[in-house]
Amino acid sequence: MSGAGIQAFAVKDGEFEYTRTSVDDSGHFVLDHPYEPRYTIGGVPLYTEPGEFNGVPPVFDLAGRQEVTSEVTFLGRVEIPEAYRTEVQLVDTAGEPLEDFTPISIRTPGGSGENNFTTDGEGYMIAEDGSETGIAAPSQEHGEYEIEARHDDGREVFGTIYGSSEGEEFTFEVEDPDRFR
Numbered sequence: 001m002s003g004a005g006i007q008a009f010a011v012k013d014g015e016f017e018y019t020r021t022s023v024d025d026s027g028h029f030v031l032d033h034p035y036e037p038r039y040t041i042g043g044v045p046l047y048t049e050p051g052e053f054n055g056v057p058p059v060f061d062l063a064g065r066q067e068v069t070s071e072v073t074f075l076g077r078v079e080i081p082e083a084y085r086t087e088v089q090l091v092d093t094a095g096e097p098l099e100d101f102t103p104i105s106i107r108t109p110g111g112s113g114e115n116n117f118t119t120d121g122e123g124y125m126i127a128e129d130g131s132e133t134g135i136a137a138p139s140q141e142h143g144e145y146e147i148e149a150r151h152d153d154g155r156e157v158f159g160t161i162y163g164s165s166e167g168e169e170f171t172f173e174v175e176d177p178d179r180f181r
Contacts, residue, residue, distance in 0.1 A: 001023045002025050003022055006022060007043065007044070008041050012035040012039035012040070018034075037068050045112055046080065049130075050127060050135050051126065053132065053134070057082075057143075059143075084137060087135075087167075088161055089119075089122070091173055093175055099119060102180040103116070103118060104119070108146070117135075139162060151179045
């Protein structure tokens, strides 16, 4: 995972601070302290492009939350799960594919995620700047993602997806798709 970007958030006395770094050639990363220790660090998401199939899913919430109590704190070893191409199709209540649907997000049930998807002419999710349909998703045992979009009254979760070596495909029906535009 050399060169992959890492972002963490730190919490101290109700204040939040974000910090970023990248993975070095040995697979390690080092974060500068955003606060003097004692504070809580969490998130540590590893961002890859969900629409690129490089074998690594867009992994969020890697390390959970952990207390930092000294100048040097080892956050632990994180094993990145393998990714599988997962196709997601959005259709209206008549079963017709939704083409060029409003920006769609993939999120963990905890809320971390990416917002850069739309649909192609057949209603399949595709990264807005991508050329292939599908999402790089981890297997069900390693996690799942929620597919959602926002409208004037808030957000709507269409369903939950995961990946598998057999190739998974999910179809979600969207009621009144015009309210998302």
